[in-house]
Amino acid sequence: MISLVRKSSKHLVIETYDVNAIGDYFIDTLKAFKSSFYTVSSRTNEDYTIIYITDDISSAAILSKDTQVYMLPLDSDEILCRITNDKKHHLVKSLRVAPRQIIMRYFGNLDKIIYSLLKDYGGKIGNIKESALNFELTDSIVAFTDKPLSRNLSLDDLNERCLLIPMPFKELYRNLKLKLLGYLNEGLENKNWFEFDIRIYDIYNAYHLHYRRLRHVIDNLELGLILGENWSRDHAVILMTVGVYSIKFFTLFEPKYIKKILMGLEISSDNKRLCDYDLYYGKKKISWIELAQNKKESRVDVAARCRKELIDMLPPSSVEYINNIEKEITGSKQI
Structure with missing residues (x-):
């Protein structure tokens, strides 16, 4: 799924009689994270409240390099309730809601x-x-x-x-x-969405694990929409058929970009081949050769480079999730 709009974190300015005392309260009791504005903003989302502490709320420069900024995964009204219930309201002189x-x-x-x-x-x-x-x-x-x-x-x-x-x-x-x-x-500008067919091949039949990895990356990177799935058979070589799991995928990203993501999922962190993710745009199969930077790069070389780029795009929690699934895949078969 692609998210198109959300809110930023909430912002609350607190004028206090004792900057150090209320700062200690936020850290020791509410377990707030303290840092500069720029660092805190990169660690928050719409579920968080950023709190600015000042001893002069009327100042034109409330926010400066010395401003104490705190981050809490709570709504601002819940924070104010905690301040009151913890008998710390005497530290608050006045309040202001900053722009969101x-x-x-x-x-x-x-x-x-x-x-x-x-x-x-x-x-x-x-x-x-x-x-x-x-x-x-x-x-x-x-x-x-x-x-x-x-x-x-x-x-x-x-x-x-x-x-x-x-x-x-x-x-x-x-x-x-x-x-x-x-x-x-x-x-x-009236550009159409791309409609792709992603086909998963795995002779060891760990399709559900490969699908979970792919779905997690699609959701985390907000690449597009999965609008259909089905099983089919494909002729890998003459007189031999293999199972294939097909996914109908809609996205705004170019074929080469999606192929790069898929190549990054074909191998594990130690460059072991896990499966094939073939990408079709209409009747055309998007080849890994289109991603090669020179004629000397092998498929494994391209996959390793794509893997690194993919890992760099994902947060640590997603990387851990994918690595755990891949351990389950490699643990269930001899590669």
Whole structure:
């Protein structure tokens, strides 16, 4: 599945009588993570609240290199309840909710998407880093990224341009969700989706494990949609048929990009061949040779390079998940 819009983490500014005391409370009692704004933003998603501590909330520069920033996997209202119930409310002088972003994933021509949004909602173009750090903003911020929305995103993962739209955050978010496909098509400039047939071959019959690996990567990288699956038989050599599991796959990514992902899954971390993932675009089979950088590269060489690129794209938890499945595959057969 491809996610096209989500919210950023929530932002709460707390003016306090004792910066050190409330900081110790967040770390010792609520188990908050403390760091700089840029580091924290890359470790959070919409389930988190980022808290800024200051002794002067009226200052024009609440956020500076010395600002204490905390991250908690809690809603802001739950955090305030904990502060009250833990009898720490005496440390809080005043509060402010800082701007939160709506993050849209885009493909293709971002200029057309921005133009369409400005036409529908008005507003103006701003700089995302300046806007994210401007706690005086009253407009809603729409940020853009070409990265999957399922992962944590830092400010560097966002396009430098954002939109400042004079509409309440929740109302704008509801409206955008209703029109997402329209804005997606604006960026694609009427480009069609790719329809692929992915065929899994494995003489050891560990199809369910290969499917789990593939499905996990498709979901984690938000590559596209699986809209059909079926078993069939294929003639591998003359007078011999083998089972094949076929997947009907729709995506916005080019054939070579998807083939590169599949090649990275054909081998294990120690370069042992696990299975074949053949990719068909219409009647054309996309060959691994199209990915070779020179005539000397073998199929294993290409797969090893694709494997490294794939691993670099995945978070550590996904890499561990895939490696565990591959241990199960190699443990069930002699390779």
